Amino acid sequence: MSPKKRMTIHDHAAEASLFKRRAFFTFTCVLVMIGILLTNLYRLQIEDFKDFSTRSNDNRIRVVPVAPSRGLIYDRNGQLLAENRPFYTLQVLPEKVKNINETLENLKKVIPISDDEIEDFKTSLKYHRRFKPLSLKNRLTQEQVAEFSVNQYRFPGVYVDAGLKRFYPYGSLLTHVLGYVGRINQKDQARLEANDEWKNYAATKDIGKQGIERYYESLLHGKPGHLEEEVNNRGRTIRTLKSTPPVPGQDIYLTIDLNLQAKAMELLNGRRGTVVAIDPTDGGVLAMASSPSYDPNQFVHGISSKAYRGLLNDDARPLINRATQGQYSPASTIKPLMALAGLEDKVVTEQTRIWDPGFWQIPNVEHKYRDWKRWGHGWVDVHDAIIDSCDTYFYELAYKLGVNRIAQFMAPFGFGESTGIDIFEESTGNLPDKDWKRIKYEQPWYIGDTISVGIGQGYWTATPMQLAKAITIIANKGERFVPHFLKSLQDDTSKIDAPIDELPPIKLSNPHSWDIVIDSMYRTAMKKRFTHSPYMAAMKTGTAQVIGIAQDQKYDAKSISKKHRDNALTVAFAPVDNPKIVVAVVLENAGWGGDNAGPVAKGMLDTYLLNTDGSLKQ
Known part of the structure; x- marks a missing residue:
């Protein structure tokens, strides 16, 4: 006989209560999840819309x-x-x-x-x-x-x-x-x-x-x-x-004049040197040639290492801008400025004369500082000293002035500092004084150092651009401009002239000193190369020693290497009564300044001031 089946008694009230609790829990979870979803949707669609929209566009849109x-x-x-x-x-x-x-x-x-x-x-x-x-x-x-x-x-x-x-x-x-x-x-x-x-x-x-x-x-x-x-x-x-x-x-x-620039390079004719031409009315650079040069187009697409090494190792240094980076002894080209310094400090007057036997000596010192003219110039005044470039006159003048007074006078003419020209490739040169030597070499300044500075030698170095700037100030009788290249800008509608940077003028206690120096430079030009010129020019030549020569030794260019031969310099401006152009020329190891740099300066002035038939330009 089979056992009786066990009967299950259902507690409907308990089951209903359990169902309700489970349903409530489930419904609550669903509501919470929906709430979370809605919150996230709100954050995504409202609060962070801009951020995600930007991210999406960054992935979709490329600028x-x-x-x-x-x-x-x-x-x-x-x-x-x-x-x-x-x-x-x-x-x-x-x-x-x-x-x-x-x-x-x-x-x-x-x-x-x-x-x-x-x-x-x-x-x-x-x-x-x-x-x-x-x-x-x-x-x-x-x-x-x-x-x-x-x-x-x-x-x-x-x-x-x-x-x-x-x-x-x-x-x-x-x-x-x-x-x-x-x-x-x-x-x-x-x-x-x-x-x-x-x-x-x-x-x-x-x-x-x-x-x-x-x-x-x-x-x-x-x-x-x-x-x-x-x-x-x-x-x-x-x-x-x-x-x-x-x-x-x-x-x-x-401000560059292309024809004048081409003439400058033609006159240099491949020789190591530089030509600078400035418009004295505003300081604009008319020409700035540095030789030898190189073709800049090879750098545009990327120069090969071999070609660049060739330029870098070239003994002629074509990469150097000699006009603004070359530092040369200014030699006799600064004698007009030295004369101005002497006149301004009343160390000399227009009538002051000295006797030049061909040498000069520091009092109580046996060493003789030789004049370039071994038998001397005889009696010379300030005019004769500039015209004949009498070293002895300027030895004595430098001795009386002293190096600190020389440096103080020359600084406003632009020596020893940047000219302010609108390119970055520029050296400041060196305008020495006693403190400079003490700091540089930890040595005292000697009188002999001053004597060398008096004729533009020794520790004094200048760039050709500085020389051109200084002579421009003489031509303008003290009016000063910053040398510059920028003439004007072209915008969408018109051409806008660049502002001219004018510096405070140099004022001398006796303005006649300007005339004394300019007249001497004019007479120098007439004596040298401008006798038959249709315009009046002023000039000063210079020959700078590259190596020292013993006191009793005679300079012989043929017996020394070319790199040790003298540098040739010339500064000039014209017309004298209304200057329109100032020129500075330096030829490295070329020898006598008047014979070598002089023709270059005259060629520049002729090109700028004369027509092809030799008549004056209007």
């Missing part, structure tokens, strides 16, 4: 910077000195090229492509996205572009891309004025980042490296534009959403 075109550079007469020329690059879009190696081999049959270029291309290709173009060959010629264009149908995925690069049509003629542009390096980038300017160079590969190109980089560069492109998740461009054009750099006009 591509567009480089501005660089401003052009002209001379004072509107001659183009620096321009932007199109350059052509052979580009490859890898994803559209079925067989890279075969394509490269076939391309070599159409245009010359070196093995190095192919190797560089293949190396870059390893780390390059296939849907982005990659450069294969730069600087294609017009002929190469034409040859490829005819055969382009054979090379899907290969095309020629055009751009603009700086070009200097006059090559080495203006290198030390214009400078050049080159690729932005780490040093440039650090400088731009420090000045918070790096964002303006996002699309630019080049920057001014020297000269005008560097000094006025902020004007010439312009401002970049940008394209807003929609891209997919792989970075491929879908469409262009917005375009903001770049603002081109400003065109600038220089």
